[in-house]
Amino acid sequence: MKDCIFCQIVQGTIPCARIYETEDVLAFLDISPVIKGHTLVIPKTHVVNMLDLPGSLAGEMHLAMQKLGQAMMDGLKAGGFNLGMNNFKDAGQLVMHAHYHLIPRFAGDGLSLWAQGSYRDNDEMQKVAQEIKSAIPS
Numbered sequence: 001m002k003d004c005i006f007c008q009i010v011q012g013t014i015p016c017a018r019i020y021e022t023e024d025v026l027a028f029l030d031i032s033p034v035i036k037g038h039t040l041v042i043p044k045t046h047v048v049n050m051l052d053l054p055g056s057l058a059g060e061m062h063l064a065m066q067k068l069g070q071a072m073m074d075g076l077k078a079g080g081f082n083l084g085m086n087n088f089k090d091a092g093q094l095v096m097h098a099h100y101h102l103i104p105r106f107a108g109d110g111l112s113l114w115a116q117g118s119y120r121d122n123d124e125m126q127k128v129a130q131e132i133k134s135a136i137p138s
């Protein structure tokens with residue numbers, strides 16, 4: 001897609017630090033890393049978010065991320081890694097070309113990803129569960 005920065009990265013018209021690619025998947029360093037080594041994994045074809053991502057392509061991305069996660073542990077001596085994906089604007093998606101964030105983690109790096117909350121009581125928890133369950137197509 002013409003105005004998409006990640007499509008331009010795939011085409012090579014915008015430079016990036018490429019790490020790994022297959023025929024359908026590209027991985028490169030995020031320009032503003034949460035932790036150095038923070039990598040973006042994208043489909044080479046323009047897909048907006050996870051809801052549009054075909055299962056076969058998601059499977060290829062999963063295989064790439066297994067290799068990349070292990071490579072972060074072996075190459076950067078990371079102790080682990082986080083995997084994340086922002087879908088839609090309200091979830092913080094800024095680039096509308098589907099991408100996973102793969103973030104290497106180190107003991108004591110101080111990064112805190114999730115500020116956790118709580119339910120008022122079990123009734124509220126069950127109600128929220130039901131709202132999601134009832135919307136799952138059979």
Ligand code: 5GP
Nearest residue numbers: 005016028029030031032086092093094095
């Ligand atoms: P989002 O908020 O959409 O999940 O994340 C988009 C990510 O793309 C951000 O972490 C941002 O730093 C990264 N990004 C945006 N523009 C570029 C770019 O031109 N090159 C690279 N390598 N990363 C970019």
Ligand code: ZN
Nearest residue numbers: 004007046097
């Ligand atoms: Zn694109």
